[in-house]
Amino acid sequence: MSASYSSARAAAREAASDQHYPQGALYVVATPIGNLADITLRALHVLELVDVIACEDTRHTQQMLRAYGIDKSGGQLLAVHQHNETEAAHTVVERLRAGQRVAYVSDAGTPGVSDPGARLAAVLVQQGLRCIPLPGASSVTALLSVAGVAAESGAASGFVFQGFLSSKSTERAHAVQLLMQEARAVLLLEAPHRIEALAEALGALGERPITIGRELTKQFEEIATLAARDFKAWLQGDANRLRGEFALLLHPAPVAAEGGDAVRILTLLLAELPLKTAVKLAADITGQPRNALYEQALALKSGKTA
Known part of the structure; x- marks a missing residue:
């Protein structure tokens, strides 16, 4: 598969190699959320350039790099995940102080957005070290771009990124009660094994519209907008809808009266x-x-x- 990206790597070197990539800096790199072609040219160039790639899962990242034809040894991959992020950050600090370039990638999407990376960046900022963002794929912005949520007269503008609600039913129900009081759009994320429980909880929001993004950018991508109370029935309408990762946008509270x-x-x-x-x-x-x-x-x- 790497051969199919050889022209992309050549284009990346031509487009991005003349830019300045300082040593002793962390490059926070967004990676595809499902479709490998969503990688940016600058991301490809930096992933080839850096001395070390810190990553949420070294096996997953190695597989991605091989798909692009990027050759990194096991010693050039450093595990930095939610269970060791603070401790591993000190190893990153040492490498940066030695003048190395280090990239950080999560398993998919933009690091630090419901993924590891935020604590790592915080440690480096405290140490006076530089973090350079390489923007790219994100389920948050992907769903927002197609949900059709536009500010209406009298309605609350903007959106709130809520991410994952609690896996505990009581805490999840309480969070949904709070969502009833939030007039702005709310972006949620959920895993397939918990999506039915979330759909049942969100049913309390009644007619409030919700846009569902399932398997965004992948072959079986599905996007639908419906009333929150109909979400559970929508899931049960097709067994395949219980598969894959979910991004959900709760639309702004409707302005039903002047x-x-x-x-x-x-x-x-x-x-x-x-x-x-x-x-x-x-x-x-x-x-x-x-x-x-x-x-x-x-x-x-x-x-x-x-």
């Missing part, structure tokens, strides 16, 4: 119910953010109009 209607509804509810209950019901009815309604309720209770 601000004036929300205040009117909140005022009516406050006349009959305790403040917290009134706020919860008003949020459910109007789609307005609960925190904003809570502040409005306090203002109404105090006799203010703001």
Whole structure:
């Protein structure tokens, strides 16, 4: 397979070799999340250039390097994963202080984003050493780019990266309750063996849209947008949907009522119910953010109009 990337490596050397690659620096390299062709030219050049490649899984990385036709000995690969990241960072520091160039790659995607790499970078920054990012593939940005989430008038803008929720059912259910109060889009990640449990928990979000990205960039990639309450049934509709890695985008909370209607509804509810209950019901009815309604309720209770 390496021969198929020989032209890519030649293009990488031509396009990237004239740039400056300082010694004594860590190169944080994004790698494909499934499709090997998603590697960047600069990443190919740096992976050939560096003295050492620190990686989440040395066997996985060696397999990837061989696919690209990059020859690194076992002694040039250093295991730096979630169980030894802080300790292994000191080995990286020693190599950088000796003037070596070191790359860091996780198993897939951009290091430090729900993958090891963040602690390593933190140690190097504390030591005054340089970290150079080589951007590339990421399931987060891949899903965001096709989910069709655009800021609407009155809706919360931006997104929150939540990553993996707890594997414990009680903690996961609590996290979903908190998501109900988050008006912005929320990006989640999940493994195949836990996706059914997550789908069941997210069902509590009802009609709120969610975009599902399964096996992004791979042969059996699947992207679908549906109501959160329908997620579990969607999974059960095809046994193949329980396979592969998942990125999930919870869409922003819909603005179902104008601000004036929300205040009117909140005022009516406050006349009959305790403040917290009134706020919860008003949020459910109007789609307005609960925190904003809570502040409005306090203002109404105090006799203010703001």
